[in-house]
Amino acid sequence: MKKEQVVNCQFSVWYPLFKKHTIxxxxxxxxxxxxxxxxxxxxxxxxxxxxxxxxSRTNNSDSEEEEDIxxxxxxxxxxxxxxxxxxxxxxxxxxxxxxxxxxxxxxxxxxxxxxxxxxxxxxxxxxxxxxxxxxxxxxxxxxxxxxxxxxxxxxxxxxxxxxxxxxxxxxSELIPGGEYRCFVKENKLIGISQRDYTQHYQHISKQEASISSSIQEFFRDHIQYQFPDEDFVLDVYRDSRGRVWLIDLNPFGEVTDSLLFTWEELTSGNSLTDNQTGEDTALQECPAFRYTTSEVTVQPSPCLSYRIPRDFLDLSTGEDAYKLIDFLKLKKGQQEEESDEEDAGPQS
Incomplete structure (x- = not known):
C-alpha cells in the first residue's frame, strides 16, 4: 500500500467524484x-x-441538591x-x-x-x-x-x-445487514464481504444472487475506472428496494479490515473461492461473495476491545460516580490484607 493510495481515499478527494451516489x-x-x-x-x-x-466527597443531607463531585x-x-x-x-x-x-x-x-x-x-x-x-x-x-x-x-x-x-x-438509519465491503484489484471487483460479519442475516443467503448482481452493476456503472487508483476498497449499502449506495472508500491494504477474507488471499494473486460453494469464482468471472452462514459462526464485535468496564462508563455518564470510588477502595483494602498476610508468613 502506497502513501498516495491513502491520500486518494480521503473523503474530500472521492466525495466530489461520487456525490450523486452517496449520502x-x-x-x-x-x-x-x-x-x-x-x-x-x-x-x-x-x-x-x-x-x-x-x-474527599462531600454530602450535605440538609441540602436539596448534592454538591458537585x-x-x-x-x-x-x-x-x-x-x-x-x-x-x-x-x-x-x-x-x-x-x-x-x-x-x-x-x-x-x-x-x-x-x-x-x-x-x-x-x-x-x-x-x-x-x-x-x-x-x-x-x-x-x-x-x-x-x-x-x-x-x-x-x-x-x-x-x-x-x-x-x-x-x-x-x-441515515442504515440497517447493518445491508452493508457490504467490496475489494477491488486492478479495477476488477474480486470480493464482496458482509460488513457486519458478527451477525447472521437470513436474507443474505436467500438473496445472494441478486445482492451480488446489484453490487456488481453499481460498481461497473458508477465506480469502475472513475477512482484515481486501480486497487481500493469500497463500502456500499443496498437498501430495501435493491438500490446500491456508496458509503466509503478505503485503501487496499492492512489498514482496512478484510472482514471475511484475509489480506493474504486478497493480495496473493490467486483466485478467490466462494464460501458457499467452494468454487473458483474466476471461472464464473464474478467476485467471491462471503457472509456469515449460521448462528454458529457469529462472532463478537471487534469494537468490544475498545470498551471500558461498566463502572467507568457510569462515571463518564454521571450515572453513578461513587460506584467506582467504592470499587477502588475495596480493591485497595483487599490488596492491603493480602500484603499483611504475606508479611506474617506461614503459621504453624
Whole structure:
C-alpha cells in the first residue's frame, strides 16, 4: 500500500467524484487549535463544561441538591475548563442544521466507530459540536487519523502534508445487514464481504444472487475506472428496494479490515473461492461473495476491545460516580490484607 493510495481515499478527494451516489455531506476545514484539543490527553470534557476536583466527597443531607463531585491531590483544588471554539462551533452547527439536525461525523478517513459506547444513546448520531468532541476524544480510530495515517505504507517517501477536515454526513438509519465491503484489484471487483460479519442475516443467503448482481452493476456503472487508483476498497449499502449506495472508500491494504477474507488471499494473486460453494469464482468471472452462514459462526464485535468496564462508563455518564470510588477502595483494602498476610508468613 502506497502513501498516495491513502491520500486518494480521503473523503474530500472521492466525495466530489461520487456525490450523486452517496449520502449528502458537508466538509469543514479543521482548525489547528481544534486538532490540538483532540490530541490533548487531559480530562475528557466538552466545550463549555467545567470539572472541579477535591480529595474527599462531600454530602450535605440538609441540602436539596448534592454538591458537585470533587477530586484533588494533596488538598489542592484544580479546575479544568474545556476550550471553546465559537467561530468553528457556529460553522458546525450551521452545517448540522442544513443536514437536518442530525449527522454522522468522521475525519478524512475514519469515523469514531470504536467510541459509540461513550455516547448516551450508544450511537454515532450527533446534534452538536459537543457530541462530536465526546466521540472524537474517545476514539483510537480518530487518533490514528491525526497521528499516523501512513503507518502501514510500504514506501519510504516523506509523508504528504494533510489538511485535516471534519466531515458531517446527513444521518441515515442504515440497517447493518445491508452493508457490504467490496475489494477491488486492478479495477476488477474480486470480493464482496458482509460488513457486519458478527451477525447472521437470513436474507443474505436467500438473496445472494441478486445482492451480488446489484453490487456488481453499481460498481461497473458508477465506480469502475472513475477512482484515481486501480486497487481500493469500497463500502456500499443496498437498501430495501435493491438500490446500491456508496458509503466509503478505503485503501487496499492492512489498514482496512478484510472482514471475511484475509489480506493474504486478497493480495496473493490467486483466485478467490466462494464460501458457499467452494468454487473458483474466476471461472464464473464474478467476485467471491462471503457472509456469515449460521448462528454458529457469529462472532463478537471487534469494537468490544475498545470498551471500558461498566463502572467507568457510569462515571463518564454521571450515572453513578461513587460506584467506582467504592470499587477502588475495596480493591485497595483487599490488596492491603493480602500484603499483611504475606508479611506474617506461614503459621504453624
Amino acid at each position: 449528502k455531506s458537508v466538509i469543514l476545514p479543521l482548525p489547528q487549535n481544534v486538532i490540538d484539543y483532540l490530541l490533548d490527553d487531559g480530562t475528557l470534557v466538552v466545550s463549555g463544561s467545567e470539572l472541579t476536583s477535591q480529595s 470533587q477530586w484533588s491531590d494533596d488538598e489542592t483544588t484544580t479546575t479544568v475548563t474545556a476550550p471553546e471554539f465559537p467561530e468553528f462551533n457556529s460553522k458546525v452547527q450551521e452545517a448540522i442544521n442544513a443536514l437536518g439536525g442530525r449527522v454522522f461525523p468522521k475525519l478524512n478517513w475514519s469515523a469514531p466507530r470504536d467510541a459509540n459506547w461513550i455516547a448516551l444513546n450508544s450511537s454515532l448520531q450527533c446534534q452538536s459540536l459537543s457530541d462530536i468532541f465526546l466521540l472524537f476524544k474517545s476514539s483510537d480510530f480518530i487518533t490514528h487519523d491525526l497521528t499516523q495515517p501512513f503507518i502501514h505504507c510500504s514506501d519510504d517517501s516523506p509523508d504528504p502534508v494533510i489538511n485535516y477536515e471534519l466531515v458531517l454526513r446527513k444521518w
